[in-house]
Amino acid sequence: MFSLKAHRFSTVRKTKEDMKKSIDLFLGQGITQLKHKLGPINWQFAGTKKFDAADFEGFLKLLPKEVDGLKIRHAVEVRNDSFKHPDFIALAREYGVAIITAADSDYPQIADPTAPFVYVRIMGTSENQKLGYAPKALDAWAARAKGWAAGGTPEDLETVTKVKPEKTGREVFLYVISGFKERNPAAAMALIERVG
Numbered sequence: 001m002f003s004l005k006a007h008r009f010s011t012v013r014k015t016k017e018d019m020k021k022s023i024d025l026f027l028g029q030g031i032t033q034l035k036h037k038l039g040p041i042n043w044q045f046a047g048t049k050k051f052d053a054a055d056f057e058g059f060l061k062l063l064p065k066e067v068d069g070l071k072i073r074h075a076v077e078v079r080n081d082s083f084k085h086p087d088f089i090a091l092a093r094e095y096g097v098a099i100i101t102a103a104d105s106d107y108p109q110i111a112d113p114t115a116p117f118v119y120v121r122i123m124g125t126s127e128n129q130k131l132g133y134a135p136k137a138l139d140a141w142a143a144r145a146k147g148w149a150a151g152g153t154p155e156d157l158e159t160v161t162k163v164k165p166e167k168t169g170r171e172v173f174l175y176v177i178s179g180f181k182e183r184n185p186a187a188a189m190a191l192i193e194r195v196g
Helices: 016-027 031-037 053-062 086-095 135-149 181-195
Strands: 002-005 038-044 074-077 101-103 117-122 171-176
Touching: 002 031, 016 053, 031 038, 038 117, 053 086, 074 117, 117 135, 135 171, 135 181, 171 181
Parallel strands: 002 038, 038 074, 101 117, 117 171
Antiparallel strands: none
């Protein structure tokens, strides 16, 4: 399965019309050819973008639920602390859009599940660790992934709102990025082994 990262122009346009054109252009470039292998689309916002409820809802309204009959899953990656707000969490839940948990980085970490899937980007691999992370840290991320998959929320990660466990599980997309990039594949393989 492949998760795609949308072009940044889609999230920085000044007008809704320009934003819609950029979104439609990105989504119309053959992504549906992936069919069942299409994972969530990451819409990443610049660190200078601050939360404004009306503005952000306007963006969420532009995201289609499907393209060419294929269901599309959306995830937003915000990089400004102003998004640590209950209204942001409520909007993401209302539109079924996942908030990307950016972890082990300088970016805001928001671990509130807001969609039927969870999207996590861990960014803390180290040159000093053969597997990118210490075994204890890999164990912790594997346990968090299993918890999310079972419908829970990791108690050791910060959430903005009080999160109730869900009866149904969630699909979990966990990526190892940034950090010491040469170690990312080893960290990912170690996580796969731990998750089973």
